[in-house]
Amino acid sequence: MAINILHxxxxxxNCSVAIGTEGKINSYCEEIYQDYKHSENLHLFIQWALExxxxxxxxxxxxxxxxxxGSYTGLRIGVAAAKGFCFGNDIPLISxxxxxxxxxxxxxxxxxxxxxxxxxxxxEIYTSVLDKKGEYLVETHAHILNxxxxxxxxxxxxxxxxxxxxxxxxxxxxxxxxxxxxxxxxAYPQSKNMIDISYKKFQNTIFEDVAYFDPFYLKNWK
Numbered sequence: 001m002a003i004n005i006l007h008x009x010x011x012x013x014n015c016s017v018a019i020g021t022e023g024k025i026n027s028y029c030e031e032i033y034q035d036y037k038h039s040e041n042l043h044l045f046i047q048w049a050l051e052x053x054x055x056x057x058x059x060x061x062x063x064x065x066x067x068x069x070g071s072y073t074g075l076r077i078g079v080a081a082a083k084g085f086c087f088g089n090d091i092p093l094i095s096x097x098x099x100x101x102x103x104x105x106x107x108x109x110x111x112x113x114x115x116x117x118x119x120x121x122x123x124e125i126y127t128s129v130l131d132k133k134g135e136y137l138v139e140t141h142a143h144i145l146n147x148x149x150x151x152x153x154x155x156x157x158x159x160x161x162x163x164x165x166x167x168x169x170x171x172x173x174x175x176x177x178x179x180x181x182x183x184x185x186x187a188y189p190q191s192k193n194m195i196d197i198s199y200k201k202f203q204n205t206i207f208e209d210v211a212y213f214d215p216f217y218l219k220n221w222k
Contacts, residue, residue: 004055005198006046006063006085007191010038010078011070011098012118012163014188017045019053019060023199027052028192038077046081057089062207064198066189067095068216069126069140070118075215083210092207094198097216099128099140101189102161104197107134111183113153117162123171125164126218129153142218145171157181163188 002021009016009030015038016030029045029052050056065082068075086093102116111132118126123145129138143149145168150158155178160168165184172179201207 003061003199003202004053004059005094005195005202006049006060007065007194007198008042008046008063008078008082009066009098009101009189009191009194010042010074011066011068012074012188013071014190015041015045015074016189016191017042017049018191018195019049019055020195020199021053023196025192025195026055030190032188036071036074038074042077042081057085060085060089060091062086062092062094062198062202064094064096064194064201066098066101066191066194068098069120069142069218070098070189072217075217079213079215083213086210092202092205093210093213094201094206095208095213095216096194096197096201097140098189099126099162100130100134100197101193102187103128103130103134104193106132106159106161108132109159110157111159112157113137113159115150115153115158115160117160117164117168119162119164119167120219123167125162125168140216140218147175149175150177154178155181159183159185161185161187
């Protein structure tokens with residue numbers, strides 16, 4: 001029996017849905033909205049992805065969701081949908097760190113370090129530091145850009161990736177960060193980059209408690 005997993009990523013302006021079958025991409029649907037239309041489009045995208053894969057919800061064996069950090073509203077919408085499908089179909093829930101999703105395509109590449117950066121308003125970013133094998137050197141955290149930001153990586157071959165690269169690059173230029181070996185790629189987390197990660201978690205039964213799972217907001221919201 002082929003294992004089908006529904007993947008949902010809504011932590012950013014990108015509303016992204018994919019179906020993975022046996023750890024390979026089956027169908028995919030996403031669109032970037034500057035005004036966050038996730039609540040209007042997520043379920044439609046899920047329907048389209050299922051149709052593209054010629055599957056129904058009864059054929060799905062698990063739901064994987066980007067858990068954050070990221071947009072408070074986007075995360076609530078994605079996680080609520082994922083939990084609803086899991087409850088309704090009695091299937092497991094898998095979660096993946098949204099920054100890890102950003103970094104995943106660049107593991108085992110020419111970069112020594114991959115630094116995902118997502119906007120957290122003003123001069124703050126959500127970030128972490130990973131090596132080329134995908135191992136965390138610095139865990140996910142909220143970081144206010146300052147004179148010491150990433151100073152230990154000066155002159156290293158680094159990839160900054162995410163929706164906060166422009167803000168990060170402009171700040172680092174202002175503090176004379178040695179950027180000759182740094183690359184900046186504007187990107188949003190994509191559900192298709194969750195497929196391999198989630199399939200391995202499914203095989204190892206690394207599931208969340210559907211009843212008690214909450215998004216990884218990182219910052220306190222009122």
